Amino acid sequence: MTRKKTPYAVTFRYGRKLIPKNQREMAALMGCNQSTISRIERGQIIPRQDLLAKLSELTGEPVDVLVQKSVSAIRAYAPSYTCGLISQVA
Numbered sequence: 001m002t003r004k005k006t007p008y009a010v011t012f013r014y015g016r017k018l019i020p021k022n023q024r025e026m027a028a029l030m031g032c033n034q035s036t037i038s039r040i041e042r043g044q045i046i047p048r049q050d051l052l053a054k055l056s057e058l059t060g061e062p063v064d065v066l067v068q069k070s071v072s073a074i075r076a077y078a079p080s081y082t083c084g085l086i087s088q089v090a
Helices: 007-018 023-030 034-041 049-059 063-077 079-089
Strands: none
Touching: 007 034, 007 049, 007 063, 023 034, 023 049, 049 063
């Protein structure tokens, strides 16, 4: 079964690639488990506010800017993938 990606799932992966860190390294920086990062990136859970704030701090970008940039980047490379994301972000 394929889960729909949430804007936060895409944003976390995008932000992690900006740094660049693997999930284990990212989790250590954020003070959580690697499995938490994995579950966020797969769209299984929505990140807590403190994790969003930490992602923003690590990337130097406000969360809303990260969401827009990550969705725009995916839209450019995989337009069909973003169909479900556009309505969630708008």
